[in-house]
Amino acid sequence: MDAALELFIAGSGDVVVVRQRVRTAAQEVGMSVIDQTKLVTAASELARNTLVYGGGGQVRIDVVSRGARRGLRLVFSDEGPGIADPAQALTDGWSSGGGLGLGLSGSRRLVDEFDLASEPGRGTRVMVLKWAR
Helix, strand or coil, rough: CCEEEEHHHECCHHHHHHHHHHHHHHHHHCCHHHHHHHHHHHHHHHHHHHHHCCCCEEEEEEEEEECCCCEEEEEEEEECCCCHHHHHHCCCCCCCCCCCCCCCHHHHHHHHHHEEEECCEEEEEEEEECCCC
8 A cells, every 4th residue: 555545434334444444554564463453453443433423534544654664644534523622532531422531542552653633613633653663
């Protein structure tokens, strides 16, 4: 996968497709099975959040390079209600929907780079990046 891939997230079947595409792309850039699993787990959580809390959206999957290193950058975006307090949303155990509260904070721990941008009424954008070791 050398070109960017954009996938829409509008139903639970799309979350499965995101997981599959991320795993395939992670294999193609040479990630270990452990790093593949970490990235796929983060992607699954973020795709689910995009669907449940954002009302659907999309993910862009890009192969990135830094010197000889290769990795994957995933950008999840939606036009949902946004997150009033992003710092609170990244706190372990905090959940706006009755879940375990590990989706965003857990995803952040599974990747090498993480960025969350959200504004109430304007949606949410989450970028994660994982490097092949």
